[in-house]
Amino acid sequence: xxxxxxxxxxxxxxxxxxxxxxxxxxxxxxxxxxxxxxxxxxxxxxxxxxxxxxxxxxxxxxxxxxxxxxxxxxxxxxxxxxxxxxxxxxxxxxxxxxxxxxxxxxxxxxxxxxxxxxxxxxxxxxxxxxxxxxxxxxxxxxxxxxxxxxxxxxxxxxxxxxxxxxxxxxxxxxxxxxxxxxxxxxxxxxxxxxxxxxxxxxxxxxxxxxxxxxxxxxxxxxxxxxxxxxxxxxxxxxxxxxxxxxxxxxxxxxxxxxxxxxxxxxxxxxxxxxxxxxxxxxxxxxxxxxxxxxxxxxxxxxxxxxxxxxxxxxxxxxxxxxxxxxxxxxxxxxxxx
Ligand SMILES: Nc1nc2c(ncn2[C@@H]2O[C@H](COP(=O)(O)OP(=O)(O)OP(=O)(O)O)[C@@H](O)[C@H]2O)c(=O)[nH]1
Ligand SMILES: [Mg+2]
Numbered sequence: 001x002x003x004x005x006x007x008x009x010x011x012x013x014x015x016x017x018x019x020x021x022x023x024x025x026x027x028x029x030x031x032x033x034x035x036x037x038x039x040x041x042x043x044x045x046x047x048x049x050x051x052x053x054x055x056x057x058x059x060x061x062x063x064x065x066x067x068x069x070x071x072x073x074x075x076x077x078x079x080x081x082x083x084x085x086x087x088x089x090x091x092x093x094x095x096x097x098x099x100x101x102x103x104x105x106x107x108x109x110x111x112x113x114x115x116x117x118x119x120x121x122x123x124x125x126x127x128x129x130x131x132x133x134x135x136x137x138x139x140x141x142x143x144x145x146x147x148x149x150x151x152x153x154x155x156x157x158x159x160x161x162x163x164x165x166x167x168x169x170x171x172x173x174x175x176x177x178x179x180x181x182x183x184x185x186x187x188x189x190x191x192x193x194x195x196x197x198x199x200x201x202x203x204x205x206x207x208x209x210x211x212x213x214x215x216x217x218x219x220x221x222x223x224x225x226x227x228x229x230x231x232x233x234x235x236x237x238x239x240x241x242x243x244x245x246x247x248x249x250x251x252x253x254x255x256x257x258x259x260x261x262x263x264x265x266x267x268x269x270x271x272x273x274x275x276x277x278x279x280x281x282x283x284x285x286x287x288x289x290x291x292x293x294x295x296x297x298x299x300x301x302x303x304x305x306x307x308x309x310x311x312x313x314x315x316x317x318x319x320x321x322x323x324x325x326x327x328x329x330x331x332x333x334x335x336x337x
Contacts, residue, residue: 002033006034006035010038013042013140016140021081021140029117029129039136045139046138047138048135048278049134049145050143051162051163054066054147054169055149057150057174060171062150063084066148069146069258073144077111079111081114081144082115084114128282130147134162157185160185160188165262166191167189167192169192169195171194171196172196172199173201187216191238193240193243196244197244198244198247302330308326
């Protein structure tokens with residue numbers, strides 16, 4: 001039943017029905033029983049899209065910039081999915097913002113699908129949920145997936161791990177260049193935008209970002225094994241561009257630069273390499289998820305677990321010793337089956 005339903009939705013996804021896409025996203029977000037049957041087909045058959053991660057501290061203008069970017073990228077007929085992820089408020093998203101990006105006249109763009117990701121985190125957490133959604137988007141015919149996330153901590157770095165190209169958005173007056181560096185986002189940024197370039201201080205922000213980039217590049221070069229690129233490959237130096245999201249100024253150049261980054265990755269064989277790496281990571285995290293579930297099921301069936309829990313609840317025993325005992329019991333049991 002669940003399998004049949006998943007197959008039906010997968011079929012509808014492939015023919016590009018937006019409703020099937022919405023439904024598939026909800027399944028994955030909520031860890032619905034249909035999700036794993038669907039994902040099996042998605043991973044077996046869906047291509048890897050080009051994934052652009054967009055991050056930067058609150059108020060820099062990411063949400064204002066993304067619709068411009070998506071529309072420009074869609075101009076050549078490409079279908080774009082935008083996934084907006086806010087790890088700090090996982091339950092506020094859903095369809096609140098509508099499923100499509102609207103233009104200035106309030107018209108929905110036919111080739112841009114927009115979705116706020118509202119995940120409960122599930123077993124595998126937010127990053128794995130986003131990784132699955134990227135492939136679901138590809139199954140639905142989206143060649144480019146933009147992932148917008150608020151950039152201030154470890155969970156964003158996890159989400160950005162599914163991206164091929166990372167765009168870091170800054171703006172003058174936020175002190176964000178320093179903050180971004182602290183979060184480690186600076187090191188993973190491929191393209192930087194100083195948004196709100198209509199405001200005073202934009203040039204200074206750009207200058208300090210360039211300086212910070214030079215520093216981190218110098219450090220990277222000093223690490224052993226740095227510079228090991230294929231023959232004839234060029235080093236990508238993250239460019240810093242100015243944008244005004246309110247008017248769309250600088251967005252065309254930003255798109256061109258993002259596409260250029262993709263082309264460089266492709267020429268170097270890095271695109272395929274990253275896809276393999278992303279699949280490997282997904283395999284590893286899924287493996288841990290499955291192992292944990294199975295072990296928990298096994299522990300729940302052990303009388304020993306009840307006894308140890310009762311002892312601890314009664315104020316007796318040592319929690320670490322109890323955990324070790326349980327681990328021994330579970331793993332021995334596994335080995336003898
Ligand atoms: N002057 C000026 N204001 C801008 C520009 N881009 C965005 N803003 C304004 O800046 C504010 C924040 O923009 P958002 O797009 O919501 O910023 P964000 O990065 O998505 O913020 P979070 O979702 O909180 O992380 C809004 O009031 C925008 O209207 C710009 O280029 N120039
Ligand atoms: Mg935003």
